[in-house]
Amino acid sequence: MKILGIQVLRGPNIWSINRKKLIQMRLDLEELEQSPTNVIDGFRERIEKLIPSLYTHRCSKGAPGGFLSRVDEGTWMGHVIEHIALEIQTLAGMDTGFGRTRQTKTEGIYNVVFSYTEEKAGLYAAEAAVRIADALINNLEYDLEADIQRMRELRELERLGPSTGSIVDEAISRDIPWIRLNKSSLVQLGYGKNQVRFRATMTERTNSIAVDIACNKDETKRLLQDAAIPVAKGVTISEIEDLPDAIRKVGYPLVFKPLDGNHGKGASINVKTDEAAYAAFEYAKNYSRKIIIEKFITGYDFRILVIDHKMVAAALRVPAHVTGNGSSTIQQLIDKENEDPRRGYGHENVLTEIIVDRDTLDLLEKKQYTLDTIAPNGETVYLKSTANLSTGGTSIDVTDLVHPQNVFISERISRIIGLDICGIDIMAENLTQPLPENGGVVLEVNAAPGFRMHLAPSEGLPRNVAAPVIDMLYPLGKSARIPIIAVTGTNGKTTTTRLIAHIVKSNGTRVGFTTSDGIYVQNTLLMKGDTTGPVSTEFILRDPTVEFAVLETARGGILRAGLGFNRCDIGVVTNIQEDHLGISDIDTLDDLSRVKAVVIGAVKRSGWAVLNADNKYCIKIAANADCNVAFFSMDEKNPVIVEHSKKGGISAVYENGYITIKKGDWKIRVEKVTHIPLTFGGSVDFMIQNVLAATLSTFLWGYKIEDIKMSLETFIPSAAQTPGRMNTFKFKEFKILVDFAHNPDGFNGIKTYLKTIEATEHIGVISGTGDRRDGDIIETARIAAQMFDKIIICQEKYLRGREQQELIDLLIQGINEVKPGMEVIINNNGDDCLKYLIATAKSGSFITILSDTIDNAIGKVSEYLDKEFGV
Numbered sequence: 052m053k054i055l056g057i058q059v060l061r062g063p064n065i066w067s068i069n070r071k072k073l074i075q076m077r078l079d080l081e082e083l084e085q086s087p088t089n090v091i092d093g094f095r096e097r098i099e100k101l102i103p104s105l106y107t108h109r110c111s112k113g114a115p116g117g118f119l120s121r122v123d124e125g126t127w128m129g130h131v132i133e134h135i136a137l138e139i140q141t142l143a144g145m146d147t148g149f150g151r152t153r154q155t156k157t158e159g160i161y162n163v164v165f166s167y168t169e170e171k172a173g174l175y176a177a178e179a180a181v182r183i184a185d186a187l188i189n190n191l192e193y194d195l196e197a198d199i200q201r202m203r204e205l206r207e208l209e210r211l212g213p214s215t216g217s218i219v220d221e222a223i224s225r226d227i228p229w230i231r232l233n234k235s236s237l238v239q240l241g242y243g244k245n246q247v248r249f250r251a252t253m254t255e256r257t258n259s260i261a262v263d264i265a266c267n268k269d270e271t272k273r274l275l276q277d278a279a280i281p282v283a284k285g286v287t288i289s290e291i292e293d294l295p296d297a298i299r300k301v302g303y304p305l306v307f308k309p310l311d312g313n314h315g316k317g318a319s320i321n322v323k324t325d326e327a328a329y330a331a332f333e334y335a336k337n338y339s340r341k342i343i344i345e346k347f348i349t350g351y352d353f354r355i356l357v358i359d360h361k362m363v364a365a366a367l368r369v370p371a372h373v374t375g376n377g378s379s380t381i382q383q384l385i386d387k388e389n390e391d392p393r394r395g396y397g398h399e400n401v402l403t404e405i406i407v408d409r410d411t412l413d414l415l416e417k418k419q420y421t422l423d424t425i426a427p428n429g430e431t432v433y434l435k436s437t438a439n440l441s442t443g444g445t446s447i448d449v450t451d452l453v454h455p456q457n458v459f460i461s462e463r464i465s466r467i468i469g470l471d472i473c474g475i476d477i478m479a480e481n482l483t484q485p486l487p488e489n490g491g492v493v494l495e496v497n498a499a500p501g502f503r504m505h506l507a508p509s510e511g512l513p514r515n516v517a518a519p520v521i522d523m524l525y526p527l528g529k530s531a532r533i534p535i536i537a538v539t540g541t542n543g544k545t546t547t548t549r550l551i552a553h554i555v556k557s558n559g560t561r562v563g564f565t566t567s568d569g570i571y572v573q574n575t576l577l578m579k580g581d582t583t584g585p586v587s588t589e590f591i592l593r594d595p596t597v598e599f600a601v602l603e604t605a606r607g608g609i610l611r612a613g614l615g616f617n618r619c620d621i622g623v624v625t626n627i628q629e630d631h632l633g634i635s636d637i638d639t640l641d642d643l644s645r646v647k648a649v650v651i652g653a654v655k656r657s658g659w660a661v662l663n664a665d666n667k668y669c670i671k672i673a674a675n676a677d678c679n680v681a682f683f684s685m686d687e688k689n690p691v692i693v694e695h696s697k698k699g700g701i702s703a704v705y706e707n708g709y710i711t712i713k714k715g716d717w718k719i720r721v722e723k724v725t726h727i728p729l730t731f732g733g734s735v736d737f738m739i740q741n742v743l744a745a746t747l748s749t750f751l752w753g754y755k756i757e758d759i760k761m762s763l764e765t766f767i768p769s770a771a772q773t774p775g776r777m778n779t780f781k782f783k784e785f786k787i788l789v790d791f792a793h794n795p796d797g798f799n800g801i802k803t804y805l806k807t808i809e810a811t812e813h814i815g816v817i818s819g820t821g822d823r824r825d826g827d828i829i830e831t832a833r834i835a836a837q838m839f840d841k842i843i844i845c846q847e848k849y850l851r852g853r854e855q856q857e858l859i860d861l862l863i864q865g866i867n868e869v870k871p872g873m874e875v876i877i878n879n880n881g882d883d884c885l886k887y888l889i890a891t892a893k894s895g896s897f898i899t900i901l902s903d904t905i906d907n908a909i910g911k912v913s914e915y916l917d918k919e920f921g922v
Contacts, residue, residue, distance in 0.1 A: 052128060052554030053079045055160070057177050059170055062257060062585055062613035065645055066164050068652040070149045073615060074136070074173045076163045077155075078129050078181070084189070085160035094302075096186045098122065098131070101195055105138050127152075128184055136165045136173075136180035139195070143202035144395065145172060155636050162636070172205040203396045212236055214252045214502040221517035228617055240524065241531035242616075243563070243597035247524045250470050251499045254524060262470030265498035268310050268343050270771070271468065275493055276429060278467050280460060283478070283492045285345030294332055297344045298325070304347035307331035309339030315437025319413070321347050334409075352438045353477040354446075355453070356505055356516055357465040359523040362458045364505040364514040365482060367447040368438030373729060375426025381415065382407075382422040387867055392441075393509070397403045402509060405443035410436050439501075446504035447457035448511025449482060456485040464496060471523065474500025511653070533597060536748055537617055539604045539650045539866070540625030540663075541643075542797050543741045544583075546776050547625055548603040550745035552728065553772070554762040555599045558754055563597035567588075567605070567791075568774050572597060584608025588615025591795045606646050611633045614653055621748050622654040622678075623661040625740065627668035630794035633824045643670040654678040661744055664691040664702070681751060683743035685736065686711065687878040703747035705739055710746055712756070721746055722760045728767045734807045735777065737800040770909045777804070780912050782919055785892040786810075787912050793820060793902040794827065798834040801899065806836050811895035814883065815839035818904040821851030821860035828858065832865025835901075838875060843876045845884045845904040855879065881905035889915050 055077040062071050088094050098105065099119060108118035117285040118134050131149040140147055149166040167173025179198045186193040211219060216234040219229050222240050230239045236251045248255045253262065264270050269287040275674055276282050286297045287310060298305070305328060317338035319331035335342045373384035385405050388394070394402040407422065411434045415421060418432070426432050438444040453461075459476075465473045479491025486492070506516045538548045551659045552564040555602040556573060563572045565587040570578040572594060578587070583605035591600050592615070604614065624647050627640055637643050647668075651660045656678050662669040664682035670691055673680045680700070684692045685706040692713070695702055699715040705724070724733040727742055742763065745914040749759055770778045775791040792801050805813060809911040817835050835842055846858050859877060866873055878884040885905055889897055900908050 052081060052083055052181055052198035054178065054181060054732070055079050057174060058611060059174065061170075062615055062617060063649055063653045064609065064613035065649055066151055067149065068649065070166055071617060072167050072170075073149070073164055073613075074167050074175075074177050076132075076177045078132065078161050078163050080128055080159045080161065081710050083128050087125035087127055088122045088131060091188055093190065094187060095119065095188065097124050098135075100454075101183070101187065101193060102135065104142065105134060108134050108138065110134070113187045116593065127154075127161070128188075128611070129154075129163045132180045132184050133163050134164050135164075135183050136176040139179060139183070139198060140167065140172065140176050140202065143172065143199045143206060145169060145202070145206060150445050156638060169206045169209045171209050172202045175202055175205055184706040190766045203754060207396065211233075211238070212251060212501075213506060214500075215249075217502050217506050217515075217517040218249065218252075218520050221515070221521050222531075223841070225521060225525075227525065228592075230589060232593070232762060233326065238396035239593060240521075242535075242592040243600065244561075244595060245530050245533055246593075246595055249384060249520075249524070252502060252520070253499045254471060254520070256471045256523070257498070258469045262469055262498040265470060265473065265496045266311060268308070269341070271496050274467055275464065275496075278463070280464060281486050283345040283348055283494060285343055287341050287343050289341045291329070291332055294328060294344075295325075296330060301344055301346050305331075306343075306345045306347045307335045308343050308345075309335045310341035310343055311338075311339040314724055315435070315439045315442065318437055321417075325581035327392070329831070330413075345494075348478040348490075348494075350478045350480045350491060353449070353479060353482055354500070354504060355457075355461045355475045355482075356502070357461050357474075357475065357501055358472050359468075359518040360462050360465045360471075361519065362453065362461050363450075363519050364448070364516050365450045365453045366504045366508055367449050368440075368504065369445045369447070369509075370433050370435040370438045371443030371445075372431050372433045372435075373426070373573045375430040375432060377428035378425065380423050380425055381420065381432055384426070384432075385422075397747075402439055402445060403443050405434060407434075410434075410442075438804040440503050441501075446516065448508040449504070450505075450512070453482045454485050457482050458495075460486060464493065468496050470496070470498055472500065472520065473497060474534055487511055495594055510636070533592075533600055534752065535600045535602065535619040536621040536623065536752070537602045537604045537614075537616070537619045537650050537653070538574075538623040538625065538744075539609075539647050540604075540623070541628040541630050541794065542792075542800070543625040543737060543744070544603045544605065546729070546738070546773055547623060547741045547744045548601050548767055549773060550741060550763075551623075551748055552601040553766045554745065554749045554754060554759055557762040557765065558758050560597045561596055562601060563599070564601040564603070566603045581605075583610045585615030592616065604650050606631055606637070606643065609646050609649050610637070614649060617653065618655050619650070619653055620655060620658045621661060621751060622650040622658070623744050623748055624648075624651065624663060624669050625744055626663050626666045626796070628666075628794065628796035629827060631823070632827070634822055640668055644672060648672045648675070651678070659748075661748050661751070663744070664689050664695070665740075681747055682734070683740070683747050685740060685743075687711070701747070701751065703743045703750070705743060708733065710739075710742055712747070712750055719756055721756055722763050727763045729763070729773070731777065731804065735800070735804045738777065738798075743918070770913065774909055775903065778909055780916050782889075782892070782916060784894040785897045785898060787888075787900065789900045789908050789912060791901075791903050793831075794823075795830045795834060798831050798901070799837075801901065802834055802838040805897070805899065808897055812841065812893055812896035812897070813839045814841045814843070814888070814892070814896060814898045816843045816845055816888070816900040816904050817862065818844065818846045818849060818902050819862050820849045821853035821858060822900065825861055828861045829868075831867035831902075833869050835862075836866045836869035839899070841874045841876070843878055843884060846879050846905065847881045847884075847906065848875075849902075882911070885911055885915070 057076045060073040094330040110117035129152040133152045135348045145168040147166040151164040241247050272282045305322040317335040321329050352368045379643050389404045435442045474497035480489050505516045552562045555562040565582045567581045569576050570582045583603045659679045660676045662673050664684040683703040685705045687706040702713045710721045724730045731740045778789045
């Protein structure tokens, strides 16, 4: 077997609209194509022995053991690898269960697709599954546990922490989109201008001064003390020479903790001797220059969580500990405790494994114990000086037991410090009595409190503390989304996208849009290049200035990584024609339709699919759309339009020279095409189609007819507004047209337009694109021969795996099939080619440069034009 490629899908894709996180592995079974599982001796026994939990996989049988039955009957190795990849992720604490394995049109080559929760772990699972299958086939020993442990490590490195993850999960449950902004815990909720950001449990509303105060434990204590909040007596020192005086002022027993510490790092409690005090000081010095020395208060460790100045949860925190049984050593008790299924690696379970560290050994030493000590039966042996869950502590929910006065104190503290989310650490005998009565004190206030102890306490009711965070960030009536119109199709995508964006912009809304030319916000080009994939989409959705997104969405990006958005308001398919076939297993127009249909699948149910009624593949997409459907057509008598109108449907048609909206039997004329510059006086059919698609989309969004009309009149086809789309440059003696037509349908559109152009000579500059089929390249050359008197082949780039001469030969073949002996000049240097064109152009000739054959043709032609007119 051989892995030919692995790609990560992160949005709606050709395999699933709803399952957005998929790994797609292209696998060549090689000789195993002839060896299903039932002909590999002992394979069933070995796979069941190595991964017995595969028994739970129901597969197509629909019952436990279904997959293993398929193995008995005989299934191909791609299918086996799919199930292995899913199961080893589950064993590593990432339960995920969607998979598909499909043979391609090439014998022995399969697409193995399976879901993942953490990307790097999913990629590891893909490669590991192939290694495991290979070992099982060849009856080799395999260390499965090593793979599982490595995936756990990758999971912990990559996954969001439990607090961040809980907020994201709550957002998802409310249909709020999210984007991870870095490898850590910085997250954006919502899109564009409606986004909010948070990191862990600090939000963009969190006051930076409040964070500074909370991080300075000394300052926190002073402010609380001044506000009559009970706090522990203490001092702050930075030099060891000041330690004796601090001990004298506060008095034993003591607590030492670094001023800037967190998670209990560097803390020592119940310090009773000078020797222990000096050791505790040096230990805390590892974490902070200044050290807080406080009176050790006996009692229990409580955490109260306050969000948006309202108490939402309280927990009793118990440090990691074991209970002696009179026969086991402390190390044995720790090992036994770590076998608790609730404990896991990192944050994978409710509790964390207990790790022996310096803190553990120091606590044992104070009791004159070691790890080999056998503790008496019933004795509680504490292993950590703090109760943090990350060090193995446990939590008990006590939210419903908190005295109203303590609720008031906690909510008041959040306002005194100024935190929108804060965790308050309290030492007291209980929270059922007011702190002033039972001698309890506030130890510190945390600016980024962990939620885990409340989300999944060891005992008591779990509290959904992420919900009030979302309530605070997105109060009732505040939207998290911005409008999204996504445009796909074979031809016309870019122009349609630009025209829609122009209409939106002209109506006073700041629009961000992506095209094959670059990324734009309003009138500014922010990034140049082919930006029609999910990365460019995310760029727009991350921009806080964008109020409306119009996204050109190309085939390549969908296949490579899925859509960059999870849902759009309107999806447009301009047409589906022969182009890019024979690439990435997309061999037919039906295959291509399946790719383009992903955009329509992502339209929200109350949204609109805008489809070309003149294209049978668009009509097929309409039949499966799970949203409202509207059609556009060059012919109002198109049977699809007629039937759609009978049902009261909305459409846009070209009738009697007008762009017209139809609602049932009613007609609303928008504008005469001769008044719309983009249609070149109504002479370019494919531009009229683009206008229909854009007009219908913006009408459906809710723009007024008169506003759409004005926008259509002010959208001028030019190098500035429609670069590479029918850009005409008028020299004194001749004209040059630059258009990026690159497939037969695009060439035919140009051919129709050139018939309306009177010229003494039509000269064409063409090239082939290496990743297209031979027949497609030949056909474009045939069409070129029909519309030009002379052709120049400039094959400077776009080889894409082919030899330059191979492409030239295919183009010449197509030309000769139509016009044998036609004058063809080959000049593969773009600059020389353009110089030749300018120098030899006859008066009245019309030169057409197609397929972006000359690098930066628009810019270079503009330079020649400026020189001619002395600009």
